[in-house]
Amino acid sequence: MKRATARLATEEPAWIKALILAVVATFLVLVLILPMVTVFVEALRRGVGPALEAIREPDAVAAMKLTLLTAAIAVPFNAFFGICAAWAVAKHEFRFKPFLITLIDLPFSVSPVVAGLIYVLVFGAQGWFGEWLIDHDIKIIFATPGIVLATVFVTFPFVARELIPLMQEQGVDEEEAAVSLGASGLRTFWSVTAPNIRWALLYGMLLCNARAMGEFGAVSVVSGHIRGMTNTMPLHVEILYNEYNFVGAFAVAGVLCGLAVVTLTLKTLLEVAQPHGRVGH
Amino acid sequence: MTITARDIEKTFDRYPALNGVTLEIAEGELLALLGPSGSGKTTLLRLIAGLEFPEKGQILFDDQDMTLAGAADRRVGFVFQQYALFRHMTVARNVAFGLDVRKRAQRPSKEEILKRVDELLKLVELDGLGKRFPNQLSGGQRQRVALARALAVNPRVLLLDEPFGALDATVRKSLRKELRRIHDATGVTTIFVTHDQEEALELADRVAILNLGRIEQVGTPTEVYDAPSGPFVCGFVGAANRFEGDVQAERFTGGGLTLAAPGVANGSATAFVRPHDLVPAADGDGFDVVAHRVTAQGPVVHIEGLTLAGLPFEAHFARENAQGLAPGAKLRLAPSKAYVFPA
Numbered sequence: 253m254k255r256a257t258a259r260l261a262t263e264e265p266a267w268i269k270a271l272i273l274a275v276v277a278t279f280l281v282l283v284l285i286l287p288m289v290t291v292f293v294e295a296l297r298r299g300v301g302p303a304l305e306a307i308r309e310p311d312a313v314a315a316m317k318l319t320l321l322t323a324a325i326a327v328p329f330n331a332f333f334g335i336c337a338a339w340a341v342a343k344h345e346f347r348f349k350p351f352l353i354t355l356i357d358l359p360f361s362v363s364p365v366v367a368g369l370i371y372v373l374v375f376g377a378q379g380w381f382g383e384w385l386i387d388h389d390i391k392i393i394f395a396t397p398g399i400v401l402a403t404v405f406v407t408f409p410f411v412a413r414e415l416i417p418l419m420q421e422q423g424v425d426e427e428e429a430a431v432s433l434g435a436s437g438l439r440t441f442w443s444v445t446a447p448n449i450r451w452a453l454l455y456g457m458l459l460c461n462a463r464a465m466g467e468f469g470a471v472s473v474v475s476g477h478i479r480g481m482t483n484t485m486p487l488h489v490e491i492l493y494n495e496y497n498f499v500g501a502f503a504v505a506g507v508l509c510g511l512a513v514v515t516l517t518l519k520t521l522l523e524v525a526q527p528h529g530r531v532g533h
Numbered sequence: 534m535t536i537t538a539r540d541i542e543k544t545f546d547r548y549p550a551l552n553g554v555t556l557e558i559a560e561g562e563l564l565a566l567l568g569p570s571g572s573g574k575t576t577l578l579r580l581i582a583g584l585e586f587p588e589k590g591q592i593l594f595d596d597q598d599m600t601l602a603g604a605a606d607r608r609v610g611f612v613f614q615q616y617a618l619f620r621h622m623t624v625a626r627n628v629a630f631g632l633d634v635r636k637r638a639q640r641p642s643k644e645e646i647l648k649r650v651d652e653l654l655k656l657v658e659l660d661g662l663g664k665r666f667p668n669q670l671s672g673g674q675r676q677r678v679a680l681a682r683a684l685a686v687n688p689r690v691l692l693l694d695e696p697f698g699a700l701d702a703t704v705r706k707s708l709r710k711e712l713r714r715i716h717d718a719t720g721v722t723t724i725f726v727t728h729d730q731e732e733a734l735e736l737a738d739r740v741a742i743l744n745l746g747r748i749e750q751v752g753t754p755t756e757v758y759d760a761p762s763g764p765f766v767c768g769f770v771g772a773a774n775r776f777e778g779d780v781q782a783e784r785f786t787g788g789g790l791t792l793a794a795p796g797v798a799n800g801s802a803t804a805f806v807r808p809h810d811l812v813p814a815a816d817g818d819g820f821d822v823v824a825h826r827v828t829a830q831g832p833v834v835h836i837e838g839l840t841l842a843g844l845p846f847e848a849h850f851a852r853e854n855a856q857g858l859a860p861g862a863k864l865r866l867a868p869s870k871a872y873v874f875p876a
Contacts, residue, residue: 425617428584432604432611433631433686443634447621 295502306500314480315488323464326403331457334411342419359408367405368473394476402470407460414456462515534689541590550576552746563716565733566726568743574726582692583607610683612693616675618667624678625650625663631686653681673704693725730770764874773805774846785873789820789842794873801876806868811848819867
């Protein structure tokens with residue numbers, strides 16, 4: 253006779269569960285954990301001293317500063333843009349809406365290298381605005397503005413993508429209620445819309461930040477790789493690695509990993525702190 | 534305040550939602566906008582609230598043209614179908630919102646706002662729940678909060694969109710009475726949208742019946758029930774048996790039925806007979822039917838079946854007149870009252 257066990261219809265037998273878990277665990281160790289460990293093992297191969305020295309080196313410090321500056325500009329900008337775009341898409345009806353949504357997704361589907369090249373073609377010395385920019389002594393390509401622009405482009409969709417489904421689900425009822433009670437547009441946004449999207453907004457900004465600090469391809473094209481000037485952390489890691497300075501490369505890479513861990517920790521804390529238990533969709 | 538909608542036209546994506554609607558709502562009146570879904574009733578309500586704007590026509594508050602005024606400038610209280618409470622605010626903050634957002638010069642003091650919130654929560658019988666959040670309340674309680682929030686600004690008109698649509702039958706009944714009580718206590722001009730004719734007839738002073746973007750009839754519940762203006766109103770307000778047929782010399786024949794049809798022109802026509810107007814008849818009068826279902830619903834017995842012509846019918850008998858009636862029984866029925874409209 254069969255043993256009568258109370259089991260959910262969607263629940264698999266125990267051995268299948270164990271197998272799936274084992275596959276996932278193996279995959280995680282091989283693809284995620286081992287490489288992370290390698291970064292720190294390689295960085296500390298000759299002890300803590302050389303690793304710290306590689307981080308304190310002026311070019312490395314300049315790279316870290318540039319990376320933080322880039323993220324500090326790109327994240328607020330894209331947060332603002334993301335709110336505007338999500339607001340437009342989720343709360344209004346207009347003819348070119350599907351087109352706008354596709355456009356928001358463009359940076360995800362275009363190779364970052366292509367994104368970088370577009371900026372070189374537009375703002376570079378031989379580009380459309382090249383002469384005008386040189387005449388007015390404005391440097392964009394091979395300078396900080398170009399790096400910021402490329403980063404903004406690549407991290408465009410994160411906040412908008414996080415907010416659009418949430419705002420669509422929430423609808424416009426609460427906003428309409430606020431307006432009918434006499435609230436101005438701005439007041440409605442701050443008192444009603446903003447509190448309803450704050451967790452998803454923070455979440456999107458964290459994802460945006462992680463990508464902004466880690467972006468390589470697009471930034472590589474527009475940077476020019478001038479040490480201590482236009483090298484971001486990922487670019488600095490590459491240069492050190494190509495010079496066979498493995499300790500230096502992995503030490504800086506370790507700092508990047510550290511920043512990523514901070515971001516992920518904040519994200520996890522957000523998920524726990526959030527009143528409804530889960531962020532976004 | 535008197536509200537007038539004059540020759541209103543509104544289309545959505547080339548689909549007409551309102552097609553030349555004119556309606557006047559008197560000061561202190563409780564009016565129901567009744568119609569099937571897609572009839573334009575909610576659109577009309579939103580136009581009055583300033584949440585939509587018409588392509589043609591005018592909305593007047595007393596003599597003041599409000600057609601293009603924004604919702605924030607109209608001082609209307611709007612209660613949404615899904616309540617639309619501010620989910621991150623307490624009940625008290627929700628109710629106070631309309632006062633909190635006023636410009637400093639017109640804003641009451643903190644104490645006055647608190648006092649007003651207390652009064653309103655008492656009015657909707659939610660005193661003591663001010664510190665709760667909307668998701669800690671039942672559907673009926675949320676609806677009361679939405680009502681209190683809309684009333685907080687002393688609205689010139691109170692607009693309710695399917696106010697009881699999302700509630701279960703018992704709560705719905707008690708809230709109906711509640712709305713009537715609050716309306717009588719505040720005297721505020723009130724318009725509510727519903728697709729439930731029972732709700733409209735029970736609650737409203739007058740009912741405006743909409744169909745396909747037009748007003749079919751406006752009248753007291755008794756008027757629209759007893760003197761429907763046309764076949765749509767007759768079929769929509771209260772149940773009715775339909776018989777298709779012809780009128781010749783002011784007599785209707787069709788579906789085994791012969792009726793007097795005074796004032797109806799010759800040609801094809803539709804006759805409507807309410808279930809309670811079908812009464813047992815003597816031979817030589819009325820028509821033969823076979824009962825298929827007999828169900829006692831309180832004091833009334835519902836009889837469903839087919840006429841000899843194969844048409845379904847429904848009749849309501851008082852219980853004492855239906856003694857011993859069982860499925861399969863043959864009956865002879867005649868309409869004590871009927872409505873005939875040219876097709």
